[in-house]
Amino acid sequence: MKLRLTILAAALAAITAHAADPPPGVVGKNGWLFYRYEAVDGNVTADARTTLQLIARLSRVLAANDVAVMVTLVPVKMRVYAKHLPADFPISQYMKGQYQQFAQGFRAQKIPFADLDTAFLESPKRDSDTPLFLRLDTHWSPTGTMVAAEAIKAAIDADPALSPIVASIPAAKYRLREAPAKPSPAIDLVAQLPASAPKFEREVLRTFVVDREKAAAGGLLDDAAGPAITLLGSSYSSDWTTFPSALRHALQRDVLSIAVPANQGSWVGMETYLRDDSFQKQPPKLIVWELPERDMHAPPNFKYREARYVLDNNDWLLRAAAWATPKCTPATPTLKATTGKLAKPGPSAEGDFVEIAFSRPLDRLEYVSARLTTYGSSQVRIEASGAGVTARKYELAVAGDDEAHNFKTPPGKGYDKLRITPGKAHQFRIEDVRVCRQMEGLLD
Numbered sequence: 062m063k064l065r066l067t068i069l070a071a072a073l074a075a076i077t078a079h080a081a082d083p084p085p086g087v088v089g090k091n092g093w094l095f096y097r098y099e100a101v102d103g104n105v106t107a108d109a110r111t112t113l114q115l116i117a118r119l120s121r122v123l124a125a126n127d128v129a130v131m132v133t134l135v136p137v138k139m140r141v142y143a144k145h146l147p148a149d150f151p152i153s154q155y156m157k158g159q160y161q162q163f164a165q166g167f168r169a170q171k172i173p174f175a176d177l178d179t180a181f182l183e184s185p186k187r188d189s190d191t192p193l194f195l196r197l198d199t200h201w202s203p204t205g206t207m208v209a210a211e212a213i214k215a216a217i218d219a220d221p222a223l224s225p226i227v228a229s230i231p232a233a234k235y236r237l238r239e240a241p242a243k244p245s246p247a248i249d250l251v252a253q254l255p256a257s258a259p260k261f262e263r264e265v266l267r268t269f270v271v272d273r274e275k276a277a278a279g280g281l282l283d284d285a286a287g288p289a290i291t292l293l294g295s296s297y298s299s300d301w302t303t304f305p306s307a308l309r310h311a312l313q314r315d316v317l318s319i320a321v322p323a324n325q326g327s328w329v330g331m332e333t334y335l336r337d338d339s340f341q342k343q344p345p346k347l348i349v350w351e352l353p354e355r356d357m358h359a360p361p362n363f364k365y366r367e368a369r370y371v372l373d374n375n376d377w378l379l380r381a382a383a384w385a386t387p388k389c390t391p392a393t394p395t396l397k398a399t400t401g402k403l404a405k406p407g408p409s410a411e412g413d414f415v416e417i418a419f420s421r422p423l424d425r426l427e428y429v430s431a432r433l434t435t436y437g438s439s440q441v442r443i444e445a446s447g448a449g450v451t452a453r454k455y456e457l458a459v460a461g462d463d464e465a466h467n468f469k470t471p472p473g474k475g476y477d478k479l480r481i482t483p484g485k486a487h488q489f490r491i492e493d494v495r496v497c498r499q500m501e502g503l504l505d
Contacts, residue, residue, distance in 0.1 A: 088147065111360040159354070177213075181209075192205075207303075235271050239267075291340075317339070328361045391497065432466070438489075439461035
């Protein structure tokens with residue numbers, strides 16, 4: 062099932078690297094390579110707390126709207142394979158316990174969590190001839206993806222809330238078969254090495270294929286409605302890693318998989334998915350939210366991302382929570398007036414706009430909800446204004462086709478007017494404009 066708004070295949074980006082820093086790649090023992098910026102110390106715990114709180118708060122909003130969330134973190138390779146680190150690059154005591162601190166944090170917030178670190182450290186395949194991570198790449202191997210998928214299934218089975226949800230989803234029969242060995246498609250760490258590093262040949266990869274058995278016509282496996290489980294993850298959830306296939310096999314359920322490029326990050330990926338018609342028209346029953354462990358130190362406002370993907374933490378949460386809430390809880394401000402050429406449906410030229418005024422200024426927990434048609438324009442400009450506040454301008458991506466789509470935006474505290482400028486469009490229509498209120502306590 063493809064998203065209307067395409068989310069590109071994942072790629073590694075050394076988001077924490079500075080120009081003056083040493084190369085990100087670290088040459089370990091026995092032909093193993095590692096990513097330098099997986100290693101952190103306790104100075105980053107404030108960012109990690111922020112990340113945990115944002116994930117927990119959005120998860121609670123989703124759960125309140127009948128979409129369960131299970132969070133899982135891909136453990137850092139250098140902990141799982143610490144014995145292959147070079148002697149001058151030992152893993153710190155903080156790193157040894159970091160994953161379990163995160164796990165305890167999610168459990169304290171009562172957010173379902175799948176512990177992959179314990180599963181990897183205790184796996185009998187950890188030191189086999191098919192290790193859990195690729196030697197020359199940051200990503201996990203097909204063996205690792207299968208261990209991860211089985212650990213997620215075990216966590217779901219052990220959760221009294223999640224287990225019946227997944228059991229209620231029609232099963233699909235997936236069969237596992239071995240695939241011919243082939244050179245690994247991924248050697249991202251080789252390009253991260255200093256110029257003086259030795260040369261490395263691609264490792265031979267033993268992998269698998271998961272096939273779905275065809276259902277009888279009109280049977281329970283008719284998936285015209287789309288999967289009820291979504292895997293929203295990083296590049297570790299890309300199809301080439303085999304993780305989506307491993308999860309389908311472990312759960313014996315269809316799974317919509319979305320892998321987000323590292324330069325965008327999970328925050329952009331989650332918001333994009335929630336805005337998309339695939340979620341707005343048919344929310345899943347369960348989202349498996351996968352993040353690399355190192356991303357816990359990179360909340361929305363993480364400054365080492367590309368500037369266009371650096372977001373205000375609270376603004377991200379308010380937008381994502383609005384999109385995650387299908388039913389409008391009416392707020393006390395009402396529609397006061399709608400003016401401008403585009404107050405009536407029709408084509409738009411550059412500079413044409415519609416302006417919506419409300420009976421009082423909005424507060425932080427209020428957002429504007431509407432149905433928007435912008436045929437021929439895939440982006441609208443928004444200007445929020447009000448007495449005593451600085452005008453706020455921003456742009457939002459829209460579908461740009463001839464259908465009406467949900468549109469939601471939290472302008473911010475103190476604004477009582479919203480101007481929407483779609484640019485040149487064959488047809489523009491705005492309808493069902495309302496002011497809605499977020500879940501109480503969202504920002505507490």
